[in-house]
Amino acid sequence: METRTRFNLNAAIENWQQELAAQPGLAPEDRRELESHLSDSVAELRQRGLNEEESFWLARRRLGSPQRLSEEFVREDPARVWRKRLFWMALALLTVQLWKLTFRTAFVAITDFERFLPEWVVFYVPFWLQDLCRGAGRGRFILAFGFYLPFVALLVAFARGRLSGQGAATRLFLWNRWRFLCATTVLVLGVHLLNAIVIQRAYQFITSYPLDLYLEAITSMCLVGILAWVLPSQSNAASARVEAN
Amino acid sequence: MISKDLVAASSKPLVLSILAGGESYGYEIIQKVRELSGGQIEWSDGMLYPVLHRLERDGMIESKWKKSETGRERKYYFLRSNGRKALQAERQQWLMVHNSLRKLWKLEPALT
Numbered sequence: 001m002e003t004r005t006r007f008n009l010n011a012a013i014e015n016w017q018q019e020l021a022a023q024p025g026l027a028p029e030d031r032r033e034l035e036s037h038l039s040d041s042v043a044e045l046r047q048r049g050l051n052e053e054e055s056f057w058l059a060r061r062r063l064g065s066p067q068r069l070s071e072e073f074v075r076e077d078p079a080r081v082w083r084k085r086l087f088w089m090a091l092a093l094l095t096v097q098l099w100k101l102t103f104r105t106a107f108v109a110i111t112d113f114e115r116f117l118p119e120w121v122v123f124y125v126p127f128w129l130q131d132l133c134r135g136a137g138r139g140r141f142i143l144a145f146g147f148y149l150p151f152v153a154l155l156v157a158f159a160r161g162r163l164s165g166q167g168a169a170t171r172l173f174l175w176n177r178w179r180f181l182c183a184t185t186v187l188v189l190g191v192h193l194l195n196a197i198v199i200q201r202a203y204q205f206i207t208s209y210p211l212d213l214y215l216e217a218i219t220s221m222c223l224v225g226i227l228a229w230v231l232p233s234q235s236n237a238a239s240a241r242v243e244a245n
Numbered sequence: 246m247i248s249k250d251l252v253a254a255s256s257k258p259l260v261l262s263i264l265a266g267g268e269s270y271g272y273e274i275i276q277k278v279r280e281l282s283g284g285q286i287e288w289s290d291g292m293l294y295p296v297l298h299r300l301e302r303d304g305m306i307e308s309k310w311k312k313s314e315t316g317r318e319r320k321y322y323f324l325r326s327n328g329r330k331a332l333q334a335e336r337q338q339w340l341m342v343h344n345s346l347r348k349l350w351k352l353e354p355a356l357t
Contacts, residue, residue, distance in 0.1 A: 062289070062290045073295050
């Protein structure tokens with residue numbers, strides 16, 4: 001059993017935030033707004049003479065349980081849960097696609113390193129390493145392991161509970177629609193360009209850039225478009241709609 | 246105590262009227278409603294935000310994050326011109342209902 005320690009308001013608010021984050025109907029911005037409300041409420045109750053712990057619990061009770069809050073938000077805007085799911089699906093697809101492409105690029109570049117490195121550099125690479133690189137294709141089992149490892153790690157992290165530290169990072173990343181759009185576009189185009197250059201060098205396509213690669217690049221950009229469209233940030237979505245009117 | 250349906254129906258004109266008096270944030274709006282009604286209109290704190298967000302989606306109000314003098318961040322809401330028009334329509338409807346009831350109940354004539 002835990003021993004009872006002094007009440008910590010910040011920790012309590014942090015916990016409450018995590019409870020909110022577990023609800024499907026609340027966007028990051030909604031949570032921020034609710035937290036600002038809770039802080040106002042706590043401050044006022046403290047002025048009336050309640051202690052920190054009492055103020056927190058009363059303010060929390062007045063605001064309603066996280067589940068009820070989420071229900072109220074969803075009832076007002078039923079599409080939001082759907083939008084959130086679409087966002088995560090598109091993000092997962094894009095991540096898998098980009099990782100696959102990066103992995104393929106790295107694989108081709110490593111097995112065919114003689115084409116990409118100047119002769120004098122190759123001269124200094126130890127023979128055992130050269131053999132290892134040339135024979136990379138044979139170690140398919142190890143390769144597959146390397147490919148799936150990040151996904152397994154991610155799944156384990158999710159299963160162990162929310163990715164806590166990463167929450168702040170995503171919030172920052174998702175804050176602004178334009179920042180998100182620019183960052184992902186640069187990333188997608190960069191990965192595709194690198195892949196194209198490496199493949200071109202290795203297989204010597206003389207006529208044209210193969211259709212498959214174009215299609216892949218187009219799919220990636222479509223996914224980025226979907227992500228930007230359903231970005232879970234209310235004020236951005238609202239202001240975009242206002243501009244459209 | 247006012248019934249749930251009436252609380253829901255009156256939330257729009259109340260919010261718009263309060264914002265017509267100047268920008269405000271969720272907590273302050275709730276306090277004001279409580280004060281105005283002498284505690285008779287009891288809004289659960291969490292129910293106001295979906296209402297505000299719907300009004301924002303409908304283009305009647307606008308929001309902006311601002312730092313208050315205490316350093317705490319708050320999301321302030323402002324009335325837009327669409328909201329001002331909507332408020333006028335609401336006002337007419339509510340006064341119409343109000344006048345009809347007054348006549349039926351034979352209270353003293355309405356002021357408008």
